[in-house]
Amino acid sequence: MNDSLMKHSPAWTSFSYVSFGVAAFMVVIGLYMMPIDLWGKGYLAMGILMLLQTAVNVTKTLRDNLEAEKLIRRIDDAKTEKLLLGIKADEV
Numbered sequence: 001m002n003d004s005l006m007k008h009s010p011a012w013t014s015f016s017y018v019s020f021g022v023a024a025f026m027v028v029i030g031l032y033m034m035p036i037d038l039w040g041k042g043y044l045a046m047g048i049l050m051l052l053q054t055a056v057n058v059t060k061t062l063r064d065n066l067e068a069e070k071l072i073r074r075i076d077d078a079k080t081e082k083l084l085l086g087i088k089a090d091e092v
Helices: 010-033 038-091
Strands: none
Touching: 010 038
């Protein structure tokens, strides 16, 4: 099975975007309604943005590592197949 052909459905992609938008809207409304001064709201907003950024970075790093492992496995499989074909050709 070719892993590059496995894509998310449009419904799942839309759901992901909509759920992110709803969550971001709820956080903004929560910060706006929170009974603290502007400095406190700014501090919380910066913390939320940094948390979001690091979550994206961790997700990207994990995916990049997985893709690198897949590539290394594919290269190793190709080397093994080439080695086995070479041995079979020598046996004949």
